[in-house]
Amino acid sequence: METLEAADITQLMLESHELSSMINQSREVSEYLQAKREMESDTEVQRLLVLFEKKKEQYEDVQRFGKYHPDYNHISKEVRELKRTIELRDSVQAFKRAEDALDELLYQVSRTIAHAVSDTIKVPSNNPFLEVQSGGCGTGGSCGCSVKKLS
Template sequence: MDTLEAVDMTQLIMESHELSTMINQSREVSGYLQAKRQMEADEEVQRLLVVFEAKKEQYEDVQRFGKYHPDYNHISKEVRELKRNIELRDSVQAFKRAEDALDELLYQVSRTIAHSVSETIKVPSNNPFLEAQGSGCGTGGSCGCSTKKPS
């Protein structure tokens, strides 16, 4: 049986601060912050976001009645078009790419920490493809995965 060492919480907290400092100094965080500033400085994106918020309120009102509301199709179409126009802007696309890169970094760090404790610990991600690669459902159900290690 392995002996367990007592964890020095002070040391653990100091090292977690060191890790967070390293993450904050990474090119992923730098790229994210730069892309965010550029998106926030894009006057057309900001104008479209104001229009989108107003349209979204109309959409939420229409949603209460669903397809039976007389303006349902019209407002739903406008919301989708506005969302698409916003997402097609270069600064928004750059921000999304930077956000995905940062999310990937944070996921990998979280996964490394979790799996150093146990391979069966699930690590949530904003990217369903990363979660699918990282682990199964762990139930041993129809997907065939299991939390038990083969003997």
């Protein structure tokens, strides 16, 4: 029978700090931080976000009564339009793209680590399409799902 060694937690922590340092020095993090600074310095985006927060409070007030509130349709429409206006700003779109690229990097690193242990470990992602690709519940067990292996 093979003897199993306990993980050297100190070594694992040192390696994880090295990995996090590498990630922090990556192009993805650099572009994310730059895009975040640009979005935060975009005065129009900041003005719209303040307005959005106020509209969101109004929306939450009318939500208590739902479609029976006299301003429900009007406030709902304003919130949707304002959200769309914010999302169409160049600085917001650049931030979202940078955020998605960083999320993808973190997902791939997490997936690599998890699958080094077992291909059936589910790796959560902010992108539902990535989770669907990784397969079912992650157990491949009695639920009847099939775990699809990505290469």
